[in-house]
Amino acid sequence: MIRLVLFCIMTLPIIRSQCIHSQIQRHVFRGIEFYLKRDDQLRSPLAGLEGNKARKFRYLESRLMGEAGPAVPQTLVSMGGGQSNALVALSKLAKASNRELVYATRPLPKWLKDNPVGNFRIALDNKARILEVEGKVYDRLLGSNGAPTVVRELVDSDDSSGLSWEWIPQGGGCEDAAVGLRQLAGELVAFIDNEEEEKEGGKDGEKWEVVVEAGTGATAYYLWRAMRELVAGGALEGRVVVLAAPCVGDDAYCQSLLCALARQDDSDVNVNDYKLFSRGLQVLPTHNSPPSVFAQPYQRHLDLWKELCHATGGDGHFDTVYAPRAWELLLDYVSTRCDGRKIIYVHCGAAYSNRTQLARYRRMQQQQ
DSSP states (O other): OHHHHHHHHHTSOOOTTOOOOOOEEEEEETTEEEEEEOGGGOOOTTTOOOHHHHHHTHHHHHHHTTSSSSOOOSEEEEEOOTTOHHHHHHHHHHHHTTOEEEEEESOOOHHHHHSOOHHHHHHHHTTOEEEEOOHHHHHHHHHHTSOHHHHHHHHTOOOSSOTTEEEOOGGGOSTTHHHHHHHHHHHHHHHHHHHHHHTTSOOTTOOEEEEEEESSSHHHHHHHHHHHHHHTTSTTTTTEEEEEEEOSSOHHHHHHHHHHHHHHHOTTSOTTOGGGTOTTEEEOOOTTSOOOOTTOOOHHHHHHHHHHHHHTTSSOOSOSSHHHHHHHHHHHHHHTOOSOOEEEEEOOOOGGGHHHHHHHHHHHHHHO
Protein backbone atom coordinates (compact mmCIF):
# COMPACT_ATOMS: atom_id res chain seq x y z
CA MET A 1 0.00 0.00 0.00
CA ILE A 2 3.02 2.31 0.35
CA ARG A 3 3.15 2.53 -3.45
CA LEU A 4 -0.38 3.91 -3.51
CA VAL A 5 0.23 6.51 -0.84
CA LEU A 6 3.34 7.75 -2.65
CA PHE A 7 1.27 8.06 -5.82
CA CYS A 8 -1.21 10.27 -3.98
CA ILE A 9 1.49 12.57 -2.66
CA MET A 10 3.26 12.79 -6.02
CA THR A 11 0.10 13.93 -7.79
CA LEU A 12 -0.24 16.94 -5.48
CA PRO A 13 1.00 20.33 -6.65
CA ILE A 14 4.41 21.08 -5.16
CA ILE A 15 3.64 22.69 -1.80
CA ARG A 16 6.66 23.10 0.44
CA SER A 17 4.78 23.73 3.70
CA GLN A 18 2.21 20.94 3.71
CA CYS A 19 -0.11 20.77 6.72
CA ILE A 20 1.28 18.56 9.46
CA HIS A 21 -0.53 15.25 9.52
CA SER A 22 -3.14 15.06 12.26
CA GLN A 23 -3.15 12.25 14.77
CA ILE A 24 -5.71 9.46 14.97
CA GLN A 25 -7.10 8.43 18.36
CA ARG A 26 -9.12 5.41 19.39
CA HIS A 27 -12.30 6.02 21.40
CA VAL A 28 -15.49 4.29 22.48
CA PHE A 29 -18.80 6.17 22.47
CA ARG A 30 -22.06 4.55 23.50
CA GLY A 31 -20.48 1.17 22.98
CA ILE A 32 -19.18 2.01 19.51
CA GLU A 33 -15.46 1.73 18.98
CA PHE A 34 -14.15 4.24 16.47
CA TYR A 35 -11.05 6.09 15.37
CA LEU A 36 -11.03 9.89 15.50
CA LYS A 37 -8.98 11.76 12.91
CA ARG A 38 -8.07 14.95 14.76
CA ASP A 39 -8.03 17.45 11.91
CA ASP A 40 -9.24 20.02 14.42
CA GLN A 41 -5.65 20.11 15.64
CA LEU A 42 -4.29 21.19 12.26
CA ARG A 43 -3.00 24.74 11.89
CA SER A 44 -2.21 25.82 8.37
CA PRO A 45 1.05 27.77 7.89
CA LEU A 46 -0.22 31.15 6.66
CA ALA A 47 -3.60 31.75 8.30
CA GLY A 48 -3.76 29.07 11.01
CA LEU A 49 -6.78 27.33 9.48
CA GLU A 50 -8.01 24.14 11.13
CA GLY A 51 -10.21 21.17 10.33
CA ASN A 52 -11.70 20.65 6.89
CA LYS A 53 -11.08 24.31 5.99
CA ALA A 54 -7.34 23.71 6.39
CA ARG A 55 -7.78 20.87 3.89
CA LYS A 56 -10.22 22.51 1.45
CA PHE A 57 -8.33 25.80 1.25
CA ARG A 58 -4.84 24.30 1.31
CA TYR A 59 -4.22 24.90 -2.38
CA LEU A 60 -5.52 28.47 -2.23
CA GLU A 61 -3.32 29.13 0.78
CA SER A 62 -0.27 27.71 -1.00
CA ARG A 63 -0.95 30.02 -3.95
CA LEU A 64 -1.27 33.00 -1.61
CA MET A 65 2.14 32.03 -0.23
CA GLY A 66 3.61 31.81 -3.73
CA GLU A 67 4.33 28.10 -3.41
CA ALA A 68 2.12 26.66 -6.14
CA GLY A 69 -0.22 27.49 -8.98
CA PRO A 70 -1.03 30.84 -10.56
CA ALA A 71 -0.83 34.13 -8.70
CA VAL A 72 -3.92 35.14 -6.74
CA PRO A 73 -5.61 38.47 -7.58
CA GLN A 74 -5.94 41.16 -4.92
CA THR A 75 -9.65 40.47 -4.33
CA LEU A 76 -11.26 37.21 -3.20
CA VAL A 77 -14.99 36.88 -3.79
CA SER A 78 -17.30 34.29 -2.26
CA MET A 79 -20.77 33.80 -0.82
CA GLY A 80 -22.62 31.93 1.90
CA GLY A 81 -24.18 32.30 5.33
CA GLY A 82 -23.39 35.18 7.63
CA GLN A 83 -22.10 32.77 10.30
CA SER A 84 -20.36 30.40 7.91
CA ASN A 85 -17.10 28.72 8.91
CA ALA A 86 -15.89 29.32 5.35
CA LEU A 87 -16.39 33.05 5.90
CA VAL A 88 -13.99 32.91 8.84
CA ALA A 89 -11.42 30.88 6.90
CA LEU A 90 -11.48 33.15 3.86
CA SER A 91 -11.30 36.29 5.98
CA LYS A 92 -8.22 34.90 7.72
CA LEU A 93 -6.59 34.06 4.39
CA ALA A 94 -7.36 37.50 3.00
CA LYS A 95 -6.01 39.28 6.07
CA ALA A 96 -2.85 37.16 6.25
CA SER A 97 -2.08 37.82 2.57
CA ASN A 98 -3.05 41.52 2.57
CA ARG A 99 -5.98 40.96 0.25
CA GLU A 100 -9.61 41.96 0.28
CA LEU A 101 -12.48 39.53 0.81
CA VAL A 102 -15.83 40.47 -0.70
CA TYR A 103 -18.50 38.13 0.65
CA ALA A 104 -22.15 38.05 -0.42
CA THR A 105 -24.81 36.86 1.98
CA ARG A 106 -28.55 37.03 2.34
CA PRO A 107 -29.96 39.92 4.42
CA LEU A 108 -28.78 39.68 8.02
CA PRO A 109 -30.92 40.24 11.13
CA LYS A 110 -30.72 43.73 12.59
CA TRP A 111 -29.60 42.47 15.99
CA LEU A 112 -26.55 40.80 14.43
CA LYS A 113 -25.55 43.91 12.52
CA ASP A 114 -26.02 46.06 15.62
CA ASN A 115 -24.09 43.66 17.85
CA PRO A 116 -21.79 41.49 15.70
CA VAL A 117 -20.96 38.15 17.29
CA GLY A 118 -19.52 34.80 16.34
CA ASN A 119 -18.11 34.10 12.90
CA PHE A 120 -19.64 37.30 11.57
CA ARG A 121 -17.69 39.32 14.15
CA ILE A 122 -14.46 37.45 13.40
CA ALA A 123 -14.83 38.20 9.69
CA LEU A 124 -15.49 41.89 10.35
CA ASP A 125 -12.44 42.06 12.61
CA ASN A 126 -10.47 40.60 9.69
CA LYS A 127 -11.73 43.48 7.51
CA ALA A 128 -13.98 41.36 5.28
CA ARG A 129 -16.41 43.36 3.14
CA ILE A 130 -19.72 41.62 3.70
CA LEU A 131 -22.45 42.53 1.26
CA GLU A 132 -26.10 41.79 1.93
CA VAL A 133 -27.93 40.90 -1.27
CA GLU A 134 -31.59 40.15 -1.85
CA GLY A 135 -32.75 36.61 -2.46
CA LYS A 136 -33.01 36.87 -6.25
CA VAL A 137 -29.53 38.35 -6.55
CA TYR A 138 -28.14 35.71 -4.20
CA ASP A 139 -29.76 32.89 -6.16
CA ARG A 140 -28.49 34.33 -9.44
CA LEU A 141 -24.96 34.49 -8.01
CA LEU A 142 -25.23 30.93 -6.74
CA GLY A 143 -26.58 29.66 -10.04
CA SER A 144 -23.94 31.48 -12.07
CA ASN A 145 -21.07 29.84 -10.16
CA GLY A 146 -19.19 33.10 -10.14
CA ALA A 147 -19.72 34.22 -13.72
CA PRO A 148 -17.77 37.50 -14.25
CA THR A 149 -20.85 39.35 -15.50
CA VAL A 150 -22.55 38.66 -12.17
CA VAL A 151 -19.60 38.99 -9.80
CA ARG A 152 -18.44 42.34 -11.17
CA GLU A 153 -21.65 43.87 -9.88
CA LEU A 154 -20.57 42.90 -6.36
CA VAL A 155 -16.98 44.09 -6.59
CA ASP A 156 -17.96 47.30 -8.39
CA SER A 157 -15.60 46.61 -11.27
CA ASP A 158 -15.64 47.27 -15.00
CA ASP A 159 -13.61 44.11 -15.55
CA SER A 160 -15.73 41.71 -17.61
CA SER A 161 -12.95 39.12 -17.81
CA GLY A 162 -12.86 38.22 -14.12
CA LEU A 163 -9.06 38.50 -13.97
CA SER A 164 -9.00 41.11 -11.22
CA TRP A 165 -10.63 38.87 -8.62
CA GLU A 166 -10.80 35.20 -7.69
CA TRP A 167 -14.16 33.52 -7.29
CA ILE A 168 -14.42 30.89 -4.54
CA PRO A 169 -17.66 28.86 -4.59
CA GLN A 170 -19.77 28.61 -1.46
CA GLY A 171 -17.94 26.65 1.22
CA GLY A 172 -14.92 26.17 -1.05
CA GLY A 173 -16.72 23.42 -2.96
CA CYS A 174 -14.61 23.28 -6.11
CA GLU A 175 -11.79 21.30 -7.70
CA ASP A 176 -9.12 23.22 -5.78
CA ALA A 177 -10.40 21.56 -2.60
CA ALA A 178 -9.23 18.22 -3.97
CA VAL A 179 -5.58 19.07 -3.29
CA GLY A 180 -5.78 19.11 0.50
CA LEU A 181 -8.25 16.24 0.55
CA ARG A 182 -5.93 14.04 -1.48
CA GLN A 183 -3.40 14.49 1.28
CA LEU A 184 -6.03 13.52 3.86
CA ALA A 185 -6.90 10.45 1.78
CA GLY A 186 -3.25 9.44 1.75
CA GLU A 187 -3.03 9.73 5.52
CA LEU A 188 -6.17 7.65 6.02
CA VAL A 189 -5.11 4.92 3.62
CA ALA A 190 -1.67 4.74 5.25
CA PHE A 191 -3.31 4.40 8.68
CA ILE A 192 -5.68 1.66 7.52
CA ASP A 193 -2.87 -0.19 5.81
CA ASN A 194 -0.72 0.01 8.95
CA GLU A 195 -3.57 -1.21 11.15
CA GLU A 196 -4.13 -4.23 8.94
CA GLU A 197 -0.43 -5.02 8.73
CA GLU A 198 -0.13 -4.99 12.52
CA LYS A 199 -3.05 -7.39 12.76
CA GLU A 200 -1.74 -9.55 9.91
CA GLY A 201 -4.35 -8.37 7.45
CA GLY A 202 -7.99 -7.45 7.84
CA LYS A 203 -10.74 -10.01 8.06
CA ASP A 204 -12.00 -11.27 4.75
CA GLY A 205 -14.14 -8.52 3.26
CA GLU A 206 -13.95 -6.32 6.37
CA LYS A 207 -14.93 -2.74 5.57
CA TRP A 208 -13.69 0.59 6.79
CA GLU A 209 -16.13 3.48 6.94
CA VAL A 210 -14.83 7.04 6.91
CA VAL A 211 -17.45 9.45 8.27
CA VAL A 212 -17.44 13.10 7.17
CA GLU A 213 -19.82 15.89 8.17
CA ALA A 214 -21.48 17.25 5.03
CA GLY A 215 -22.61 20.81 4.35
CA THR A 216 -21.88 21.46 0.69
CA GLY A 217 -20.69 17.85 0.36
CA ALA A 218 -17.33 18.90 -1.12
CA THR A 219 -15.19 17.33 1.61
CA ALA A 220 -16.98 14.00 1.33
CA TYR A 221 -16.92 13.98 -2.48
CA TYR A 222 -13.27 14.87 -3.05
CA LEU A 223 -12.12 12.63 -0.20
CA TRP A 224 -14.08 9.70 -1.71
CA ARG A 225 -12.66 10.38 -5.15
CA ALA A 226 -9.09 10.43 -3.87
CA MET A 227 -9.50 7.32 -1.72
CA ARG A 228 -11.08 5.43 -4.62
CA GLU A 229 -8.00 6.18 -6.74
CA LEU A 230 -5.63 5.22 -3.94
CA VAL A 231 -7.08 1.79 -3.20
CA ALA A 232 -7.79 0.80 -6.82
CA GLY A 233 -6.24 -2.55 -7.59
CA GLY A 234 -5.09 -3.12 -4.01
CA ALA A 235 -6.23 -5.16 -1.04
CA LEU A 236 -8.52 -2.36 0.13
CA GLU A 237 -10.42 -1.93 -3.11
CA GLY A 238 -14.14 -2.14 -2.41
CA ARG A 239 -13.54 -2.15 1.33
CA VAL A 240 -13.29 1.57 2.11
CA VAL A 241 -16.52 3.58 2.14
CA VAL A 242 -16.92 7.32 2.72
CA LEU A 243 -20.09 8.14 4.64
CA ALA A 244 -21.40 11.68 4.22
CA ALA A 245 -23.45 12.82 7.23
CA PRO A 246 -25.95 15.43 5.95
CA CYS A 247 -26.01 18.36 8.37
CA VAL A 248 -27.72 20.84 6.04
CA GLY A 249 -30.96 19.41 4.72
CA ASP A 250 -31.91 15.75 4.37
CA ASP A 251 -30.18 12.83 2.67
CA ALA A 252 -31.85 13.55 -0.69
CA TYR A 253 -30.53 17.11 -0.65
CA CYS A 254 -27.04 15.90 0.22
CA GLN A 255 -27.18 13.41 -2.65
CA SER A 256 -28.15 16.19 -5.04
CA LEU A 257 -25.11 18.21 -3.98
CA LEU A 258 -22.84 15.21 -4.49
CA CYS A 259 -24.38 14.63 -7.92
CA ALA A 260 -23.67 18.22 -8.89
CA LEU A 261 -20.00 17.80 -7.89
CA ALA A 262 -19.79 14.53 -9.78
CA ARG A 263 -21.25 16.17 -12.85
CA GLN A 264 -18.29 18.55 -12.91
CA ASP A 265 -16.09 15.47 -13.40
CA ASP A 266 -18.42 13.69 -15.80
CA SER A 267 -21.07 15.59 -17.71
CA ASP A 268 -22.92 12.31 -18.33
CA VAL A 269 -23.81 12.02 -14.65
CA ASN A 270 -27.54 12.46 -14.19
CA VAL A 271 -27.97 15.11 -11.51
CA ASN A 272 -30.97 13.20 -10.19
CA ASP A 273 -29.40 9.76 -10.06
CA TYR A 274 -26.96 9.49 -7.17
CA LYS A 275 -26.46 5.74 -7.75
CA LEU A 276 -24.74 6.33 -11.08
CA PHE A 277 -21.47 7.35 -9.48
CA SER A 278 -21.79 6.51 -5.79
CA ARG A 279 -19.68 3.37 -5.47
CA GLY A 280 -17.96 3.72 -2.14
CA LEU A 281 -19.71 6.99 -1.33
CA GLN A 282 -22.83 6.74 0.80
CA VAL A 283 -25.08 9.27 2.50
CA LEU A 284 -26.31 8.51 5.99
CA PRO A 285 -30.12 8.25 5.94
CA THR A 286 -32.08 10.95 7.71
CA HIS A 287 -35.61 9.52 7.63
CA ASN A 288 -35.19 7.47 10.83
CA SER A 289 -33.85 10.39 12.88
CA PRO A 290 -35.75 13.33 14.38
CA PRO A 291 -36.10 16.26 11.98
CA SER A 292 -33.42 18.91 12.20
CA VAL A 293 -33.24 22.46 10.84
CA PHE A 294 -29.65 23.50 10.24
CA ALA A 295 -28.07 25.42 13.13
CA GLN A 296 -31.27 25.46 15.17
CA PRO A 297 -30.62 24.70 18.86
CA TYR A 298 -32.08 21.40 20.01
CA GLN A 299 -31.70 20.16 23.55
CA ARG A 300 -30.98 16.65 22.28
CA HIS A 301 -28.06 18.00 20.23
CA LEU A 302 -26.64 19.87 23.21
CA ASP A 303 -26.88 16.74 25.38
CA LEU A 304 -25.23 14.64 22.67
CA TRP A 305 -22.46 17.21 22.19
CA LYS A 306 -21.65 17.25 25.91
CA GLU A 307 -21.60 13.46 26.10
CA LEU A 308 -19.45 13.16 22.98
CA CYS A 309 -16.90 15.72 24.15
CA HIS A 310 -16.70 14.03 27.56
CA ALA A 311 -16.09 10.62 25.95
CA THR A 312 -13.30 11.94 23.71
CA GLY A 313 -11.34 14.29 25.90
CA GLY A 314 -13.77 16.53 27.75
CA ASP A 315 -12.54 19.86 26.36
CA GLY A 316 -15.45 20.85 24.10
CA HIS A 317 -13.39 20.27 20.98
CA PHE A 318 -16.35 19.32 18.75
CA ASP A 319 -18.46 22.07 17.22
CA THR A 320 -22.07 22.44 18.38
CA VAL A 321 -23.74 22.66 14.96
CA TYR A 322 -22.39 19.97 12.64
CA ALA A 323 -21.04 17.32 15.01
CA PRO A 324 -24.22 16.60 17.04
CA ARG A 325 -26.34 16.11 13.93
CA ALA A 326 -23.70 13.97 12.27
CA TRP A 327 -23.40 11.75 15.34
CA GLU A 328 -27.16 11.52 15.68
CA LEU A 329 -27.32 10.10 12.17
CA LEU A 330 -24.28 7.89 12.66
CA LEU A 331 -25.60 6.35 15.87
CA ASP A 332 -28.90 5.56 14.18
CA TYR A 333 -27.08 4.04 11.20
CA VAL A 334 -24.83 1.85 13.34
CA SER A 335 -27.81 0.59 15.35
CA THR A 336 -29.33 -0.93 12.20
CA ARG A 337 -26.42 -3.19 11.36
CA CYS A 338 -24.61 -5.88 13.28
CA ASP A 339 -21.38 -6.41 11.34
CA GLY A 340 -17.96 -5.35 12.55
CA ARG A 341 -17.12 -2.51 10.18
CA LYS A 342 -14.42 -0.18 11.43
CA ILE A 343 -15.24 3.51 11.68
CA ILE A 344 -12.97 6.51 11.23
CA TYR A 345 -14.60 9.83 12.06
CA VAL A 346 -12.91 12.86 10.49
CA HIS A 347 -13.01 15.71 12.98
CA CYS A 348 -13.84 18.87 10.99
CA GLY A 349 -12.96 21.39 13.70
CA ALA A 350 -14.72 24.78 14.03
CA ALA A 351 -15.13 24.72 17.82
CA TYR A 352 -14.29 28.44 17.69
CA SER A 353 -17.89 29.01 16.59
CA ASN A 354 -19.34 27.39 19.73
CA ARG A 355 -19.58 30.58 21.73
CA THR A 356 -22.46 31.92 19.65
CA GLN A 357 -24.37 28.65 19.51
CA LEU A 358 -23.97 27.98 23.23
CA ALA A 359 -25.36 31.46 23.91
CA ARG A 360 -28.42 30.50 21.87
CA TYR A 361 -28.82 27.40 24.02
CA ARG A 362 -28.68 29.49 27.17
CA ARG A 363 -31.37 31.81 25.86
CA MET A 364 -33.48 28.82 24.87
CA GLN A 365 -33.21 27.34 28.34
CA GLN A 366 -34.07 30.65 30.01
CA GLN A 367 -37.27 30.88 27.95
CA GLN A 368 -38.43 27.41 28.95
